[in-house]
Amino acid sequence: MIHTLHIETKQRDEIIDITPKVSDLLRQEPLEDGLAIVYCPHTTAGIAVNENADPDVKKDILMRLNEVYPWEHPKYEHAEGNSAAHLKAITVGSSQTLLVAGGRLVLGRWQGIYFCEFDGPRRRQCLVRFIKG
Template structure:
């Protein structure tokens, strides 16, 4: 079964920790061993795993993505004016997979799962799918 998770973003660029939502869903399935897929079906947002202890990491990541992919560039051709958000989303990627063992997500001590908004604020969704095995 696929679970749809809805959220609202508040800024043009932000990283929202969704680890608890993923963990809660995995717990609800009762699966002891397998994987969970976290998938974002948007072209201007993505999913990543990174440090969740120091908020400066999120700041630094978003700052550097803005430097690499500035919001405006004289050579951008996309009519909607959000080429940077598409580039950021492609760089981060649309999905992650996390191993489940003994009913728990296998994440490093400082790791969290993030929904990455690059064209907000918006109402967004991401999807979770647990595969037992």
């Protein structure tokens, strides 16, 4: 079964911790051991696993991505004007595969799963699939 998370973003660039939502979905599954695939079906957003203890890490990530991929650039040619969002999304990636053991997500002590918005605010979806292993 593929689960759908509905996410409302509020800013152009935003990193949202979806770890609790993915964990809630896992509790609904009869899965002790296997995989969790978290996928973003959008070309201007992505999925990342990174530190979730210090909120400044999210700010630093967005700051650096904005430095590398500024919103305005004289050589961008994409007609929609959101080339920076596409570049950020391809850098972050569209999915993450995580281990499940003992009915829980296997994450490092400081890790969390993030939905990364780069062209908001928008209504987004995130798809989650659990596979018995």
